[in-house]
Amino acid sequence: MKQEITKHSVKLFQEKGFSETSIQDIVDSLGVTKGTFYYYFKSKEQLLMDIHLRYIDELLDFQKEIIENEQTCRDKVVKIVGLIIGDIKSQRANGRVYFREMRNLKADNAEIIKAKRSEFREKLERIIVEGMESGEFRHNLNAKMITLAILGVTNWTYQWMDPSGDVTVEEVAEMFADFVLHGIHV
Amino acid sequence: MKQEITKHSVKLFQEKGFSETSIQDIVDSLGVTKGTFYYYFKSKEQLLMDIHLRYIDELLDFQKEIIENEQTCRDKVVKIVGLIIGDIKSQRANGRVYFREMRNLKADNAEIIKAKRSEFREKLERIIVEGMESGEFRHNLNAKMITLAILGVTNWTYQWMDPSGDVTVEEVAEMFADFVLHGIHV
Amino acid sequence: MKQEITKHSVKLFQEKGFSETSIQDIVDSLGVTKGTFYYYFKSKEQLLMDIHLRYIDELLDFQKEIIENEQTCRDKVVKIVGLIIGDIKSQRANGRVYFREMRNLKADNAEIIKAKRSEFREKLERIIVEGMESGEFRHNLNAKMITLAILGVTNWTYQWMDPSGDVTVEEVAEMFADFVLHGIHV
Amino acid sequence: MKQEITKHSVKLFQEKGFSETSIQDIVDSLGVTKGTFYYYFKSKEQLLMDIHLRYIDELLDFQKEIIENEQTCRDKVVKIVGLIIGDIKSQRANGRVYFREMRNLKADNAEIIKAKRSEFREKLERIIVEGMESGEFRHNLNAKMITLAILGVTNWTYQWMDPSGDVTVEEVAEMFADFVLHGIHV
DNA sequence: GATGAATGAGTCTTCATTCAT
DNA sequence: AATGAATGAAGACTCATTCAT
CATH class of the missing domain: 1.10.357.10 (Tetracycline Repressor, domain 2)
Known part of the structure; x- marks a missing residue:
């Protein structure tokens, strides 16, 4: 899952930029919830x-x-x-x-x-x-x-x-x- | 004033980044208020x-x-x-x-x-x-x-x-x- | 308005506690929006x-x-x-x-x-x-x-x-x- | 274990306050996981x-x-x-x-x-x-x-x-x- | 020209709780 | 008895923008 999050994040960051990509964008692209993100990443x-x-x-x-x-x-x-x-x-x-x-x-x-x-x-x-x-x-x-x-x-x-x-x-x-x-x- | 705003903005954008610089930061650095900014710039x-x-x-x-x-x-x-x-x-x-x-x-x-x-x-x-x-x-x-x-x-x-x-x-x-x-x- | 916010906040803090009172609670009780709160108070x-x-x-x-x-x-x-x-x-x-x-x-x-x-x-x-x-x-x-x-x-x-x-x-x-x-x- | 959890919790609550202490804080201080907490306490x-x-x-x-x-x-x-x-x-x-x-x-x-x-x-x-x-x-x-x-x-x-x-x-x-x-x- | 009050949508983050294993 | 992954609701805070004055 951590791999998965990273992969999708890289894709989004590259497309829209880091500041312009929200955690919501990331978890939406994975079909999980924000809690999941913070289970794997501190920030x-x-x-x-x-x-x-x-x-x-x-x-x-x-x-x-x-x-x-x-x-x-x-x-x-x-x-x-x-x-x-x-x-x-x-x-x-x-x-x-x-x-x-x-x-x-x-x-x-x-x-x-x-x-x-x-x-x-x-x-x-x-x-x-x-x-x-x-x-x-x-x-x-x-x-x-x-x-x-x-x-x-x-x-x-x-x-x-x-x-x-x-x-x-x-x-x-x-x-x-x-x-x-x-x-x-x- | 428009010149002035631009000059200060460039300085701030370069230091902190565009997304990371708020209109408030810009007008603060000039000692004016947000209204002034929007008088000179549409956005x-x-x-x-x-x-x-x-x-x-x-x-x-x-x-x-x-x-x-x-x-x-x-x-x-x-x-x-x-x-x-x-x-x-x-x-x-x-x-x-x-x-x-x-x-x-x-x-x-x-x-x-x-x-x-x-x-x-x-x-x-x-x-x-x-x-x-x-x-x-x-x-x-x-x-x-x-x-x-x-x-x-x-x-x-x-x-x-x-x-x-x-x-x-x-x-x-x-x-x-x-x-x-x-x-x-x- | 600052007076007003303070007054309502004191009332809510006393009733429910500081940590238990959200900014949303405060502004709702005043009929304004969160932005207004942060216009008057830093935090x-x-x-x-x-x-x-x-x-x-x-x-x-x-x-x-x-x-x-x-x-x-x-x-x-x-x-x-x-x-x-x-x-x-x-x-x-x-x-x-x-x-x-x-x-x-x-x-x-x-x-x-x-x-x-x-x-x-x-x-x-x-x-x-x-x-x-x-x-x-x-x-x-x-x-x-x-x-x-x-x-x-x-x-x-x-x-x-x-x-x-x-x-x-x-x-x-x-x-x-x-x-x-x-x-x-x- | 229940005793142990209680003891550590009291210590943390007293130091940081109840609302300010998370279940995570408690179980971290004991070296167990959240599941364990909820095995012993309903909430x-x-x-x-x-x-x-x-x-x-x-x-x-x-x-x-x-x-x-x-x-x-x-x-x-x-x-x-x-x-x-x-x-x-x-x-x-x-x-x-x-x-x-x-x-x-x-x-x-x-x-x-x-x-x-x-x-x-x-x-x-x-x-x-x-x-x-x-x-x-x-x-x-x-x-x-x-x-x-x-x-x-x-x-x-x-x-x-x-x-x-x-x-x-x-x-x-x-x-x-x-x-x-x-x-x-x- | 310029102000200052107000908005509201959006941001990151936290956390108690659940549950299959 | 214990784990660890996942949830979802809520929290504090930010900010570009508007507008009456």
Whole structure:
């Protein structure tokens, strides 16, 4: 039931927004009563926190796997770009909630998520640094800024991508990885 | 007074979010009463619409200027990247509201803004296409996707950039323009 | 309107208890809507605090007057006993709320009321001490405890007294003053 | 288990109030589940009724004993004052609940408790009458009122007495018995 | 132009209680 | 004897909006 509530909530949050979705909306979509919701969740924020945690934890796990398994920095970056964009297929709603609704977490919870987001960012940054040192990447990059640029490319995807559109998620991932590596200039 | 209300609202919306900011909050911050607000604005949404319009119209104006004045596609792209990122200095709050709160516009208003956003995107896309045709940019790019990648780089900026931070807006603009042009690979 | 809300609330709180009276009950009894209540009061607790303040402040005022105007300690005690009991006539509901519902104030507000209650108690205690020193009262009393005993006699009144009963408030005041002075023993 | 539930409930009711204590609070403090509570008690009110009954029945028993064993009316009154105040040591929480929460009993149950309270009061009143007739007490007392005054002295104790304070329960009982007998006047 | 009183629908949350297992 | 899932009614509080003045 907890799973069920989460699933329906993610769907609704993604469609209408967290603040705009009422507990009533959620339980109505499940055919249960408000009491049931509060049997499983301490508060609406707790539910949002659960959604955030589940998403970022999974992302961190996959990232770790990539870092361990890929050899070159280039491949690591490519795979991480693919990870975030690819996630859209199975986790689209989840991702959209994650990228939009963090503001609705209270200070203490927001802090926890922020820390995990930073961890993800820093791990990517470290790859950039390594790639610069090993000569794979240009040596004059500002790793921190470049990391944010790459994350912009991938994360912004959630604003517009429609997995049922005319370009597949895999194609986008490939194009964006290429863009990140070589830019647009001849 | 209308100016005043808008200015204070943008500040509050950016800090706490649109849904989380009440009319009471707005008028309190101005030292007037709710009646005053409704004398100048038909509704809360109308105010949000005003903010959106003002922002995107300004962006479109500047974009037009750039397209007319710059010669090469390269320079046009660089300037547009700089435009969006640079705006953060004077318009940070406005930009953040623009990038986050469109969901709170009702269908008809959202449509209008979406059209203008598309216009901006399409004009950038056209530059990419021209650059590909003229040989300035790689010929095998998917212009539509690349445009979205570039907008990801710039628009995501609003999530993290702190104009008072250790990197200036100009430096970021330069780095990001370079990133867009050449990527990270050697 | 604020007066009106307070008046009706006191009546309901006294009849059914604070926790057992809903805002809905209050506004229904006035024929207005919930919004109106919250236009005048920040919260239900704030209303309870108002009631407490009004009551204890009036009590303190009257006590001060008595202390200034009466000559002997005996008369001061008699008048103060009469004050608390007499208040029942005009303020019965108010008094019952005051003596029963303080627990529903939050820590900070409760502290304020407690301080004022203490002030009242201490002023009475001081009269007892003076009476002991001047020889009016027995010299071997524990002033602090005796004060609490006297307050027990008067404050408990609210539990049972019915101003429309067969004994008038004035008669009770006289009997209780006599009891306090001479006890029951021959 | 029933004992256990009652014990923990009394403690919680005294600390936070009856309405403010949830069944969940009670079972949490015992480490069992709500079902268990309802296996032993028909309702929350039933539990409150049990607490009231246990307290007043014990009081009535002790009172009966005192009346049978003490010779003079004076001694009877002194012992009864001591009974109520003394109870505070072992029964403080119970007493506080008894003196504060009767309002939460429904009409029928409240009636039963009221009858027993009246019984206690009337028995004390009868002692006062006897003492007046025998010449032990002043002949011009209003027995009914005086009884309420005495109960005020004793019952109010529960509002402020702290058994771990600097005055012992026994000392208070002695002082208050003396106060009841002789008042404060020289 | 601006105020302030009032509305009413809606929000999150709590809780005593039930009941199949 | 005990559990745990579910209910549904009620509670305090918020807020965009209206309107007579």
